[in-house]
Amino acid sequence: MKAIVYEKYGSPDVLELKEVEKPSPKENEILIKVHAASLNRGDLPTLRGKPFLFRLMNGLRGPKHNILGDDIAGTVEAVGRNVTQFQPGDEVFGISYFGAFAEYRCVTEYNEPNQSMILKPASLSFEEAAAIPIAAITALQGLRDKGQIQSGQSVLINGASGGVGTFAVQIAKHFGAEVTGVCSTRKMDMVRSIGADHVIDYLEEDFTKSGEQYDLILDVAAYRSIFNYKRSLSSNGIYVCTGGSMGKFFQAMFFGPFVSLRGNKKLGSAGIAKPNQEDFLYLIELFEAGKVVPVIDRSYPLSEVAEALKYLEEGRAQGKVVITVAKE
Ligand SMILES: NC(=O)c1ccc[n+]([C@@H]2O[C@H](COP(=O)([O-])OP(=O)(O)OC[C@H]3O[C@@H](n4cnc5c(N)ncnc54)[C@H](OP(=O)(O)O)[C@@H]3O)[C@@H](O)[C@H]2O)c1
Known part of the structure; x- marks a missing residue:
């Protein structure tokens, strides 16, 4: 072969x-x-x-x-x-x-x-x-399992235009969230077209400095310190890192639980996606219902x-x- x-x-x-x-x-x-x-x-x-x-x-x-x-x-x-x-x-x-x-x-x-x-x-x-497979499972497990996403929450997807991010935007909308996607200028229209309510161009604006706060941040493109992300979480907010630089991924995984000890915000990593048939069946329902493409x-x-x-x-x-x- x-x-x-x-x-x-x-x-x-x-x-x-x-x-x-x-x-x-x-x-x-x-x-x-x-x-x-x-x-x-x-x-x-x-x-x-x-x-x-x-x-x-x-x-x-x-x-x-x-x-x-x-x-x-x-x-x-x-x-x-x-x-x-x-x-x-x-x-x-x-x-x-x-x-x-x-x-x-x-x-x-x-x-x-x-x-x-x-x-x-x-x-x-x-x-x-x-x-x-990997991209959608990563998005689902990050939002639902580690992120405990709830209807009505404001959710930010950092890295919304890539493999994981395009699934994450749509899955977060399916859960009834108000979704903000972060990507580069050229890809903003596509991110809007898959359902993002708001889109931030990371080349123009650093969302961690805007003062805006989110109930859940799914970070597919972690390139900042965990403290910057903490600032952008609302009270009881959750930050979940699934990708980006290796250093920031491990910072979230090992340092996140300590940073979470003070206050009511939780920061951490989703770890590596866990392949399983139950999650595929869940996703297939979303694809067949046309909720995720x-x-x-x-x-x-x-x-x-x-x-x-x-x-x-x-x-x-x-x-x-x-x-x-x-x-x-
Ligand atoms: N934990 C796991 O099991 C797991 C599974 C799959 C993937 N991952 C990791 O997740 C990450 C993304 O994977 P992917 O397949 O989605 O990659 P991808 O398709 O290449 O997408 C990368 C995304 O990051 C965005 N991005 C790049 N620089 C950025 C910045 N400075 N600020 C905000 N966004 C930025 C890109 O936006 P533009 O294209 O608009 O620049 C794009 O949306 C990778 O690090 C990958 O290794 C982890």
Whole structure:
């Protein structure tokens, strides 16, 4: 089968389209013929091996897992003998860390910390389904579980125009919040079009200095000190960090609970998104009801994953960038 492979850490230019062995499913695995995959910002540090933490996770000297891609949509081609949930011909989508930028991928059928697959509803195309998994699960868990979002709250999404942010804006609206999205000038219209009530251009205005306060801040683009965010929370407000710089992410994760000890504001990190079928079922209901729509900027063929990653890295993408592996 064909796959996009990297043998050493580096820029997208180290990626190569190669012929590699097609996997065969173990007894509890399904073999998926991949139709579409999508990029996530985390692919970039994993590819570059920077910050260093990414080498600790995927090999100090070189990448142990050498096919990137975590979001998959495709058709089950074969199943291991103990598999009960899926059968050949089923259309599925979900998360499986590594291995999506390839023609085939084996995944276990049940939830694991790093993977979860679910039947794809016919109403979603493979490209739409591939755009959903990590980004939408991260937005949902950040807002609902860690953020305890309530109807009528004022919610700010910092980083509203990207993969996670475009889902977060729509999911927050579904929960009945008044939503403010923060993004760059060029992407403001798109963020309004997906339902944001207010949009702030971070190139023109620092929302942490405006005096405005929010009941919940979901921070997908944490580049400021946690104390700045605390200032922008209303009484009993919650700040949840899901992304941004590694330093600020860990500041929120480890320092947030201490900062929260004084006063009635809670600050912290949502940690890493937890793939699971229950949340996919919840999200599928929102997609089928038309309450949330994946925002897909572009789709690239498998052979152009490097170009797609450059496009994402340059900050040009609005919403998600998808890889079409096999035409429907
Ligand atoms: N915790 C988890 O499990 C998890 C899961 C998925 C992603 N993440 C992390 O979440 C972050 C976002 O992921 P993504 O896939 O949504 O990335 P993305 O698609 O590249 O979006 C990044 C967003 O950040 C915005 N942004 C950049 N600089 C900003 C600034 N100074 N102020 C405010 N917004 C700014 C961008 O706005 P413009 O494009 O308008 O400039 C865009 O909306 C990444 O750090 C990623 O690693 C974490």
